[in-house]
Amino acid sequence: MSIKPEDFQIPSHYRHWEGDKAEDYIGPFFFYIDGETPRTAFRIQEHNCNAHNSVHGGVLMAFADYTLCIGANMGESESVATVSCNNEFVAPAFQGDLLEAQCFVVRRGKSLVFTRCEIRVGDKPVLNSSGVIKRILR
Numbered sequence: 001m002s003i004k005p006e007d008f009q010i011p012s013h014y015r016h017w018e019g020d021k022a023e024d025y026i027g028p029f030f031f032y033i034d035g036e037t038p039r040t041a042f043r044i045q046e047h048n049c050n051a052h053n054s055v056h057g058g059v060l061m062a063f064a065d066y067t068l069c070i071g072a073n074m075g076e077s078e079s080v081a082t083v084s085c086n087n088e089f090v091a092p093a094f095q096g097d098l099l100e101a102q103c104f105v106v107r108r109g110k111s112l113v114f115t116r117c118e119i120r121v122g123d124k125p126v127l128n129s130s131g132v133i134k135r136i137l138r
Contacts, residue, residue: 002016003016003024003028004016005030005041008028008030008043009043009098010030010041010042010043010098011041013032014030014031014032014039014041015030015031015032015075016028016029016030017029017030017031017066017070017075022062023062023066026048026059026062026063027042027062027063027066028042029041029042029063029066030042031066031067031070031075032075033074033075036105037102037103037104038067038070038071038074038075038102038103039100039101039102039103040063040066040067040070040100040101040103040117041098041099041100041101042063042098042099043096043097043098043099044059044093044094044095044096044097044098044099045095046095048095049094049095052092053094053095054092054093054094055092055093055094055095055097055099055126057089060087060089060093060099060119060126060127061085061087061127061129063099063101063119064085064087064101064117064119064127064129064131065082065085065129065131067101067103067117067119067129068082068085068103068115068116068117068129068130068131068133069082069133070103071103071104071105071113071115071117071133072105072108072113072115072133072135073135078135078136079135079136079138080113080133080134080135080136081133081134081136082131082132082133082134083112083131083132083133083134084131084132085129085130085131086129086130086131087127087128087129088127088128088129089126089127090125090126090127090128091124091125091126092126093121093126097121098121099119099120099121099126100119100120100121101117101118101119101120102117102118103115103116103117104116104117106130110135110137111134111135111137112132112133112134112135113132113133113135114130114131114132114133115130115131115132115133116128116129116130116131117129117130
């Protein structure tokens with residue numbers, strides 16, 4: 001199944017991460033690597049909203065986790081798994097909004113990567129997240 005960013009009004013320079021059924025079901029989510037900075041995007045749909053018609057907190061946390069993991073593997077095929085993920089909800093976002101995130105790698109070790117991300121709608125912060133991501137070395 002080919003999922004295209006343009007189908008969700010997301011710029012075409014974003015790519016879809018193939019193979020994660022949960023992320024596709026929740027999102028789909030998209031990413032690109034801007035130099036050393038991973039960036040992600042997600043268009044909020046009706047089924048992502050809670051009873052208050054804002055994006056559900058669990059959906060935001062799933063998008064943050066996706067972003068932190070993209071930061072850990074830099075969009076490559078290296079397998080990673082979340083060890084911890086901490087989230088701070090700043091403001092609501094609503095159906096139709098384009099969520100964009102930027103990931104920062106704080107420290108990259110041999111087996112663990114410490115990352116943080118900021119999720120925004122335009123210039124408005126929505127969620128801040130930090131995580132520890134395990135590199136699954138084979």
